[in-house]
Amino acid sequence: MIRRFLYNFFRGRNGFDQLAMTAWALSIVCLLLSFLPGTAGVVFNLLTFAAMVYTLFRILSRNVGKRAQENARYLSATAGLRRKLINLKTRFSQRKDFKFFTCPTCHTLLRVPRGKGKIQITCRKCGNRFSGKT
Ligand SMILES: [Zn+2]
Structure with a gap:
């Protein structure tokens, strides 16, 4: 019964985006x-x-089209930042097996196995070569 009430209540509303x-x-x-x-x-x-009022306003809003537009704008504006956070998370979870370098020319993040000593690293994006200690 509560389930049905919640279902009806949130139908046609924006929800938690x-x-x-x-x-x-x-x-x-x-x-x-x-x-x-x-x-x-x-x-x-x-x-x-x-912030709490704005959160509730978004969840309960019936103007789903407008809210979806705002959410899409927010997602595209923060795409770079979110990619950086995901990169950081990956680097942290793989820190024991891999060392990460940033290409000095094109700033692409490169991953090499640890414990290989001083090696030549070739950027997979622009082909630039540089040396690094693993
Ligand atoms: Zn590069």
């Missing part, structure tokens, strides 16, 4: 910072409230 998730995460960060003393705490308290 990536932008809503980001706003929600920001509200949590602001909530933690609102414990700061003085004016800073008050400002973060207000920001917590604003």
